[in-house]
Amino acid sequence: MQLRRVAVLGGGPAGLYAARLLKLAQPRCEVVVHEQGERDTTFGFGVGLAAGTQRKLEAADADTLRDIRAAGRPHDMTMDVGGAVARVRNDNLIGIARTELLDVLQRHAEKAGVRLEHGVRPAADDLDADVVLAADGVGSATREAGGFGASVELGRGLFLWCGAGFALDDAVFAPVDTEHGTFVTHAYPYADDRSTFLIETDEPTWRAACLDTAVVEGDASDTASLAHLREVFRTHLRGHDLIGNRTRWQRFRTVTCRRWSAGRVVLLGDAAHTAHFSIGSGTKLAMEDAIALVAALDAEPDPPAAFARYEAVRRPAVERLQELARRSRLWWESFPSRTHLPVERLMISYMTRAGNIPLDRFAATSPEVVGAALGQFAGVAPQVPPDLTDWVLRSRVAPDDLDALVVDAVLDDPWGVEADAVVAAAAAAAPAALRVVGPPERPALLTRLDLAERLRTEVGATVVVEGPPDLRDDLAAGLVSGRADLVGVTGSTGSGEAS
Structure with missing residues (x-):
């Protein structure tokens, strides 16, 4: 179908990539991305892209992938338990700063003719568009407005995202036993001078270390927890501090929806579904959703048919990955029970x-x-x-x-x-x-x-x-x-x- 106007809610990887692909497929269509944050303001640290995802991105849009790879940092993977290390080759796995990834996607979207509007948060009902792509994240206001049969399951474990001002040699999974219990980090380099440190623990350890008492308001980070964890992981941090960016303890939210579309609105990325970060799947699912949705919009005669095709293509792959991620989450939540191996x-x-x-x-x-x-x-x-x-x-x-x-x-x-x-x-x-x-x-x-x-x-x-x-x-x-x-x-x- 030839679309007249498409509105995209959310300027993350799902929304930006879908907007570019749609504009490339339908140059006459007006495509506008509405992002509530300012252009140079984002949260998070690095994201990872595995080889399989990169192959799909290359087939869909080789120019964008070329710039993503140029900004990324390849690395292998290690596990470090008390100084005993096992290393695994991870061909073509790259880490990239979330800021860099968004910059690449913004530039390529604008190059294709997409208009980006920052600092605004319109509702889907207020937009004049043939189709509204809701890519407004795990806390999607569009999804929560109803019509999608959404449910959210909370994990048992707790985690937080932080960073450090140096580049690790490889990705590392490292448990550290303390007097309170076990903390484990998934850490990886994503720039010449930056690494992500994602840190997990179980609730008894979190409470025993008195990390449940921190009061965090607004956009502040949990500085008490960062100070505690800096000492826990001082060997892996090599003398560096942990860096916060809205860093606070969370429980993972697994989002599922009975329907991914309602009327002229369709969900993609974390707005439609989430899968635990230990599978490295958030950005992967978002960008692969974008590829499938744009192909369906281009091939079908009207939005309902396109949405049905998109969901039929993507749901089996998403549900498979969500089940793999569920098993992975349960493994990580029980990780301390097997560190004797x-x-x-x-x-x-x-x-x-x-x-x-x-x-x-x-x-x-x-x-x-x-x-x-x-x-x-x-x-x-x-x-x-x-x-x-x-x-x-x-x-x-x-x-x-x-x-x-x-x-x-x-x-x-x-x-x-x-x-x-x-x-x-x-x-x-x-x-x-x-x-x-x-x-x-x-x-x-x-x-x-x-x-x-x-x-x-x-x-x-x-x-x-x-x-x-x-x-x-x-x-x-x-x-x-x-x-x-x-x-x-x-x-x-x-x-x-x-x-």
């Missing part, structure tokens, strides 16, 4: 936490890490055998006559209230061994492995996890990552993805 085995646990990276694929790209982990697991010299799954399972299949209490696990959250009851009942029974069983589908098996990890840690019994023969790779990853002691390969075949 050697760093290489902890890296295996991290890489397989959401079920989207098979153990053999990780071994192909990071043989040193996987080889060391396999050596630790089996008590042999580091190695990556050619028959990796068979090698792992060979001595860890539970005998059929093992005397074990059976736990039939049918639940969604291995750290939720239902799981608490399962763990408490198992602890009260005090068995020598537990056999965790359940449906054969892959999502159920992944949840079973996570529950088994809790049972190993909190009950202290030998834990067997049963799974179907076609999911032997997941069972092997569960063994190496410390989620299970033994496995049972039995029953019908499983099916389905991790999402």
Whole structure:
């Protein structure tokens, strides 16, 4: 369809990129971006763009991606546990300052003929436009006005974003145990003299450290927490301070909507959906939404048909990523329970936490890490055998006559209230061994492995996890990552993805 006028609410990555792509596709259309903040004012530090997202951006708009890459900083990834370090290659992963990313997107939008209006916050109903693209973020006023069937789920853990005035060599995941509990940082470089430090903890640690008492008003940062965390992470900060920018503790908000459009208004980016930052997905989802929405607007005869096409194309990918992100969030919220693992085995646990990276694929790209982990697991010299799954399972299949209490696990959250009851009942029974069983589908098996990890840690019994023969790779990853002691390969075949 040929559009006359399009209004975009929100000048973040989703809104700016959609505006540029739409103007390139329909030069006669008037496209205006309305951003409530001033042009040179933004919040946050760095964002990451992985190789897969970059390939999609290149196909959609090579000129913009060229400038994003030029402003970005490539880096690998490390995990540092008490000075023991495991490093993973991360080809083409880049960090870029949010300010730089927005500057690139603003320049390219204006170059295409988009008009940018800053310091204004109109409502969708007040705009004269054929279509209103609502890209006004996780706190979207457009979404909250109703019509989209929105719901928001809060995570259990707490996190805050801050920065530091130097560039780390690589991205680093680092837990630090303190007298109050464990804090963990996800930190990465995004400029020659800047790094992001995202820091997480659980509620008991947060309260024990008295970080729940800070009073933060307006745009101020939580300076008491920044001072405390500067001491916690002083080794990783190399003598630098932590930098705040509206820095305060939050719980992650997972946004879902039953509908992404209502009338002439359509949601994209965080306004429509969010996925936990540990998957690195916010900017990715926003810009990929923009690509799909503009393609649908260009291909369909009217807005309702375009919105339906956009949602049909994007919703499966978004929901898959949201499920991966949910699993990743639960893993990070329970992170302190597994810091006893050697760093290489902890890296295996991290890489397989959401079920989207098979153990053999990780071994192909990071043989040193996987080889060391396999050596630790089996008590042999580091190695990556050619028959990796068979090698792992060979001595860890539970005998059929093992005397074990059976736990039939049918639940969604291995750290939720239902799981608490399962763990408490198992602890009260005090068995020598537990056999965790359940449906054969892959999502159920992944949840079973996570529950088994809790049972190993909190009950202290030998834990067997049963799974179907076609999911032997997941069972092997569960063994190496410390989620299970033994496995049972039995029953019908499983099916389905991790999402």
